[in-house]
Amino acid sequence: MPPDTSAIDAALLETLRNDPTLRGLAPNGVFFDAAPAGSTRFVIVSLVDAADIGQLGGPAYEDLLYAVEYRELKQVAVESTARAAAQRIRELLDDQPLTVTGYTWMTTHRERPERFTEVDDLDASIKWNRRGGQYRVQMAVG
Amino acid sequence: MAIKTGRYGKVLYDPTGAGGATLVEIISLNAWKLSIKTDKEDVTCFNDTNKVYVPGMKDLSGSVSGFWNSAELTLFEAADAPTPGMLELMPNNTEPTFKWSGLAYLDADIDASLSAPKVSGTFAAAGPWTGPAAP
Numbered sequence: 001m002p003p004d005t006s007a008i009d010a011a012l013l014e015t016l017r018n019d020p021t022l023r024g025l026a027p028n029g030v031f032f033d034a035a036p037a038g039s040t041r042f043v044i045v046s047l048v049d050a051a052d053i054g055q056l057g058g059p060a061y062e063d064l065l066y067a068v069e070y071r072e073l074k075q076v077a078v079e080s081t082a083r084a085a086a087q088r089i090r091e092l093l094d095d096q097p098l099t100v101t102g103y104t105w106m107t108t109h110r111e112r113p114e115r116f117t118e119v120d121d122l123d124a125s126i127k128w129n130r131r132g133g134q135y136r137v138q139m140a141v142g
Numbered sequence: 143m144a145i146k147t148g149r150y151g152k153v154l155y156d157p158t159g160a161g162g163a164t165l166v167e168i169i170s171l172n173a174w175k176l177s178i179k180t181d182k183e184d185v186t187c188f189n190d191t192n193k194v195y196v197p198g199m200k201d202l203s204g205s206v207s208g209f210w211n212s213a214e215l216t217l218f219e220a221a222d223a224p225t226p227g228m229l230e231l232m233p234n235n236t237e238p239t240f241k242w243s244g245l246a247y248l249d250a251d252i253d254a255s256l257s258a259p260k261v262s263g264t265f266a267a268a269g270p271w272t273g274p275a276a277p
């Protein structure tokens with residue numbers, strides 16, 4: 001039976017969700033692709049690119065690129081934790097092995113940092129801080 | 143018979159040169175190439191309307207490549223060996239009788255960068271080779 005790529009996604013999410021420091025910085029939680037309505041401080045993980053790298057006889061490894069971003073609604077009365085959250089994400093992921101059934105970890109590392117402000121299309125007074133990075137994860141099959 | 147995928151290709155090697163049951167698959171490879179070329183001697187003469195050749199000696203050589211795997215050192219051991227080993231190349235393991243094999247000397251390379259390190263090797267015939275028989 002081939003290994004389950006979604007288990008890699010799940011392991012990445014669990015790494016982030018299980019960290020109390022990141023939970024304090026992003027109290028709404030860590031989500032794949034979208035956060036629940038009403039969330040104002042959270043982490044979004046999304047898959048940017050993925051490839052199965054083959055070898056003779058079957059797959060060699062899976063090459064996955066994730067965007068991992070802390071997002072917060074800019075509010076005058078609330079101090080931004082974007083910098084600390086992005087740094088904590090990096091501490092949790094950079095060079096940290098992932099344990100996933102059916103795979104052997106090869107690497108997890110940041111390929112590029114990300115930082116920008118998103119302005120709401122309908123209400124320019126609503127702004128979101130987005131900070132984090134794109135993380136390369138490679139897992140050997142078997 | 144039909145066109146087959148290369149996904150199930152196979153490269154086997156036996157350092158003793160015996161072949162057969164002692165061949166072992168070289169793992170973590172993702173490509174191989176075999177070149178079978180015969181020297182052609184130019185025997186063009188006066189008044190020929192085009193160049194004319196006669197065949198000389200057949201040459202077999204090629205390459206294999208894949209990923210570095212610390213559990214698989216066959217290529218590098220073969221590159222160090224003073225005697226040739228038996229090399230067997232199969233386009234698809236669902237047709238195991240269709241293969242090329244023969245004694246070969248191997249060289250090895252490793253290319254390490256920030257991506258998964260790659261290995262490759264070249265080989266040259268060291269004895270008679272056999273190929274798949276025509277159906």
